[in-house]
Amino acid sequence: MRPIRVVINDQNDITRKGIEAIIEDKGDAFQVVGTFAELSEAERYLEEYPTDILILEDQSLLPLDVIRLVSRYYDINPGLSVILMSLRRDGEYIQQAMRCGNVSYLLKTDNLQDQLLKALEFSSNHYPFISLKRSSCLAHGHWENSLIVKKRYCD
Numbered sequence: 575m576r577p578i579r580v581v582i583n584d585q586n587d588i589t590r591k592g593i594e595a596i597i598e599d600k601g602d603a604f605q606v607v608g609t610f611a612e613l614s615e616a617e618r619y620l621e622e623y624p625t626d627i628l629i630l631e632d633q634s635l636l637p638l639d640v641i642r643l644v645s646r647y648y649d650i651n652p653g654l655s656v657i658l659m660s661l662r663r664d665g666e667y668i669q670q671a672m673r674c675g676n677v678s679y680l681l682k683t684d685n686l687q688d689q690l691l692k693a694l695e696f697s698s699n700h701y702p703f704i705s706l707k708r709s710s711c712l713a714h715g716h717w718e719n720s721l722i723v724k725k726r727y728c729d
Contacts, residue, residue: 577602577603577604577605578603578604578605578626578627578694578698579605579607579623579624579625579626579627580597580604580605580606580607580625580626580627580628580629580694581606581607581608581609581610581616581619581620581625581627581628581629582594582606582608582609582610582629583609583610583611583613583616583628583629583630583631584611584629584631584659585611585612585631585633585634586631587611589631590609590611591609592686593629593690594606594609596686596687596690596691597690597694600691600694603698604627604694604698607623607625608623608625613634613635613643616628616630620647620650620651620654621650624651625651625654626653626654626655626698627654627655627656627657627694627697627698628647628654628655628656628657629656629657629659629690630643630644630656630657630658630659631659631660631682632658632659632660632662633660633661637662637664637667637670640658640667640671641670641671641674644656644658644671644674644675644677645674645675647675648674648675652675653700654675654676655676655677655678655697655698655700656671656675656676656677656678656697657677657678657679657680657690657693657694657697657703658671658677658678658679658680659680659682659686660679660680660681660682661681661682661683663681668704672702672704676697676700676701676702677702678693678696678697678702678703678704679702679703679704679705680693680703680705681705689703689705
């Protein structure tokens with residue numbers, strides 16, 4: 575069985591290398607096929623090469639731009655899973671991104687290594703994953719009215 579192909583996009587060199595090391599330590603199940611500081615470089619790679627999982631850090635992007643990008647990535651590769659790493663705690667933003675496709679959400683302040691490994695396992699099986707601190711918002715019904723964004727930007 576071939577390894578799950580992973581692309582990492584994060585502007586921070588230390589974070590990007592750390593994520594790559596975490597994935598490499600996981601063994602043969604996952605293979606980092608590209609690491610990019612610039613989003614434009616990651617996009618070019620995604621357009622040219624088959625990728626199973628994209629790990630995307632959203633700090634430099636506006637929430638609406640993230641929604642549009644995720645939607646566009648699914649147009650390019652409908653089987654792609656996206657792991658969105660964020661410092662944002664806005665439940666509606668997270669839900670909007672997740673409605674665009676198989677998007678997992680990691681809060682960067684959580685235990686990143688454990689959360690990333692769980693997200694990789696879920697994503698490789700085409701299931702979304704949400705960091706524990708954010709999942710409590712879902713359980714308490716704090717996410718509402720996000721269907722509009724899906725209709726507007728994700729379809």
